[in-house]
Amino acid sequence: MALRNKDQHRLDADAVTVVSRHYGDISEVPWDVQKYYEQRYSLFSKYDDGIWMTDDGWFGVTPEPIANSASSGTFSPERNVLIDCFAGVGGNTIAFARTHRWLRIHAIEADPTTLECAKHNAQIYGVSERISWYQGDCFEILKDAFPEQMDDCVIFASPPWGGPGYRFESVFDLSAMQPYHLSQLMACFQSVTDNIVIYLPRTSDIRQLAAIARFSSKVVVTHYCIEGASKAICAFFAK
Ligand code: MGP
Numbered sequence: 001m002a003l004r005n006k007d008q009h010r011l012d013a014d015a016v017t018v019v020s021r022h023y024g025d026i027s028e029v030p031w032d033v034q035k036y037y038e039q040r041y042s043l044f045s046k047y048d049d050g051i052w053m054t055d056d057g058w059f060g061v062t063p064e065p066i067a068n069s070a071s072s073g074t075f076s077p078e079r080n081v082l083i084d085c086f087a088g089v090g091g092n093t094i095a096f097a098r099t100h101r102w103l104r105i106h107a108i109e110a111d112p113t114t115l116e117c118a119k120h121n122a123q124i125y126g127v128s129e130r131i132s133w134y135q136g137d138c139f140e141i142l143k144d145a146f147p148e149q150m151d152d153c154v155i156f157a158s159p160p161w162g163g164p165g166y167r168f169e170s171v172f173d174l175s176a177m178q179p180y181h182l183s184q185l186m187a188c189f190q191s192v193t194d195n196i197v198i199y200l201p202r203t204s205d206i207r208q209l210a211a212i213a214r215f216s217s218k219v220v221v222t223h224y225c226i227e228g229a230s231k232a233i234c235a236f237f238a239k
Pocket of ligand 1: 059060061062158162163164165199230
């Protein structure tokens with residue numbers, strides 16, 4: 001991808017693809033991102049303070065009101081460590097940090113440039129000091145940094161859904177989600193904890209969530225809307 005203009009902050013380590021930046025005017029914004037740019041204050045209320053995004057980040061970031069609602073869900077009091085496995089540009093990580101409810105928040109992001117955005121955005125919200133950042137594959141990092149069951153932990157995951165095309169499925173098949181399907185995610189997370197929250201497409205097949213819960217725990221599913229428009233669901237798994 002060619003560099004867009006002087007506002008570009010940096011390239012990733014291999015100087016190949018990902019550019020992070022703050023768009024100040026819609027005329028600078030690629031056409032496929034413009035819809036999300038129009039919603040920028042719903043994604044980050046402090047957008048004008050200089051929020052950094054990658055172009056891919058616009059598609060996947062959790063709108064701030066939803067992130068705030070999901071992060072203030074009911075979690076057992078003994079759970080005081082939160083691991084965000086797909087931190088992206090930081091929407092959910094920041095919301096969890098703003099609750100002041102967690103002793104420590106661990107945020108994992110595979111892409112170095114996206115991680116820089118998350119760190120920068122956390123500074124804007126004044127919550128950086130509560131977050132430990134990890135760059136790399138969350139499956140590897142969970143195995144290396146959290147190799148045992150943790151009684152005090154909740155895992156949150158807002159994984160990739162295979163791109164915006166998810167919305168053309170009338171019922172979204174979680175066993176075909178790309179690049180990681182639901183069972184694969186759950187198997188990895190359950191090696192650390194039974195308390196797992198996953199952010200998923202609004203059309204997700206609820207029967208597949210129920211089937212997973214039957215073998216491990218109970219599941220509560222919350223449906224999030226903004227101004228009447230359905231956006232996504234969260235599945236809260238707990239023992
Ligand atoms: P959307 O469907 O792209 O937008 O995403 P919208 O405005 O509902 O589209 P409409 O034109 O169909 O009305 C809705 C929300 O889903 C976004 O705000 C993101 O929070 C979330 N989202 C979208 N995608 C493609 C992903 C994804 O791949 N992963 C995750 N975790 N969230 C996503």
